[in-house]
Amino acid sequence: MQNTIRLGRIRGVSVGVHWSLLVVAALVSWSLASGQLPAAVPGSSSGAYWLAGILAAGLFFVSILAHEMSHAVVAQRVGMRVEGITLWLLGGVSKLEGKVPSARAELAIAVSGPAVSVALGLVFAGLTIASVALGLHGLVVAVFGWLAFINLLLGLFNLLPAAPLDGGRVLTGLLWLRHGDEWRANATSAKAGRVFGTIVCGVGIFELLGGSPAGIWTLLLGLFVLYAARGELGVAEVHRRVGDVLVRDVMTADPVVATGWQNVAYFSDIARASGHRAFPVAAWEGGIAGVVTLDRLATVPPENRTLARVLDVTVPLSGLRTARPDDKLVDVLTAPKAVLDPRILVFDDDGHLVGLITPTDLSRVAADPGAATRTPAPA
Numbered sequence: 001m002q003n004t005i006r007l008g009r010i011r012g013v014s015v016g017v018h019w020s021l022l023v024v025a026a027l028v029s030w031s032l033a034s035g036q037l038p039a040a041v042p043g044s045s046s047g048a049y050w051l052a053g054i055l056a057a058g059l060f061f062v063s064i065l066a067h068e069m070s071h072a073v074v075a076q077r078v079g080m081r082v083e084g085i086t087l088w089l090l091g092g093v094s095k096l097e098g099k100v101p102s103a104r105a106e107l108a109i110a111v112s113g114p115a116v117s118v119a120l121g122l123v124f125a126g127l128t129i130a131s132v133a134l135g136l137h138g139l140v141v142a143v144f145g146w147l148a149f150i151n152l153l154l155g156l157f158n159l160l161p162a163a164p165l166d167g168g169r170v171l172t173g174l175l176w177l178r179h180g181d182e183w184r185a186n187a188t189s190a191k192a193g194r195v196f197g198t199i200v201c202g203v204g205i206f207e208l209l210g211g212s213p214a215g216i217w218t219l220l221l222g223l224f225v226l227y228a229a230r231g232e233l234g235v236a237e238v239h240r241r242v243g244d245v246l247v248r249d250v251m252t253a254d255p256v257v258a259t260g261w262q263n264v265a266y267f268s269d270i271a272r273a274s275g276h277r278a279f280p281v282a283a284w285e286g287g288i289a290g291v292v293t294l295d296r297l298a299t300v301p302p303e304n305r306t307l308a309r310v311l312d313v314t315v316p317l318s319g320l321r322t323a324r325p326d327d328k329l330v331d332v333l334t335a336p337k338a339v340l341d342p343r344i345l346v347f348d349d350d351g352h353l354v355g356l357i358t359p360t361d362l363s364r365v366a367a368d369p370g371a372a373t374r375t376p377a378p379a
């Protein structure tokens with residue numbers, strides 16, 4: 001996540017804070033100091049309310065950090081690499097690397113965060129009772145009471161069975177354990193997340209229409225859930241369709257290569273005659289410069305077609321996905337990358353071009369993944 005302030009490392013996990021959290025910390029302190037605390041414990045100075053408000057907000061974010069750290073520590077225990085934790089507007093995000101090894105591991109990672117939040121809630125509830133019994137100042141009691149409430153809320157809210165919430169991952173783990181199909185389980189909890197996100201958005205809009213400005217938070221939360229659920233559903237669907245398919249099974253081998261320094265008019269004729277729509281482009285200095293398509297060739301106006309070079313309308317390698325023949329197609333498709341063109345260039349270990357994957361190849365394999373895996377792999 002960008003705009004992140006790095007705080008340091010805990011157990012090898014880098015911890016950062018997104019700027020939006022500072023705004024939320026200020027808002028939480030302010031709403032406690034100017035509203036909730038004076039209402040609960042009247043008669044103190046405004047300095048005392050602010051001190052209590054800031055302390056409570058600080059302890060709340062330490063609680064969120066503890067929640068996220070427990071996900072990270074359990075993930076490390078089951079052998080996953082944890083890239084980092086970022087605390088932001090709506091809590092925390094742990095960046096885990098690699099595949100979750102088993103359904104039990106998924107369950108353990110998912111449950112650990114809410115378990116820590118509920119445990120913290122119970123500890124703060126105990127401290128609330130103890131500080132009443134000891135006759136401590138009302139503000140101490142109120143701060144402990146608020147922390148107990150907010151941690152229990154955080155733990156229980158996160159257990160709602162809808163991805164990307166922890167409860168969604170619990171659901172994934174349970175379904176995966178039951179029918180053994182990891183990606184079907186992922187798709188189900190992502191669909192639940194979509195339903196849940198829509199409901200939360202609806203509640204937010206309802207609140208806003210009713211004149212409650214807090215509705216903006218609800219709406220933001222709903223949009224976040226919807227966006228994340230949509231992304232997870234996309235990844236799950238790709239896995240379900242092409243889980244075992246290798247790049248070599250899908251690619252068009254030895255595609256027609258365009259010569260980058262030929263003029264557009266000359267190559268357009270060759271291109272149309274070839275019956276293909278996309279062509280890897282050879283660079284002047286050797287190697288492959290990128291991909292050119294019929295559509296891009298057609299963007300050159302008629303008066304420039306004999307002057308413009310194929311390279312002038314080529315999508316560069318930096319804007320394309322590349323792969324090796326033995327890569328799993330699903331890993332290539334789901335690796336995060338901003339692409340300018342959906343085509344995938346396939347290179348062997350020596351960096352020679354061996355194939356091209358087009359959207360047509362992809363839709364063919366998506367329609368019938370078995371057809372691709374049954375094709376005998378070239379030696």
Ligand SMILES: [Zn+2]
Binds near residue numbers: 067068113158
């Ligand atoms: Zn969590």
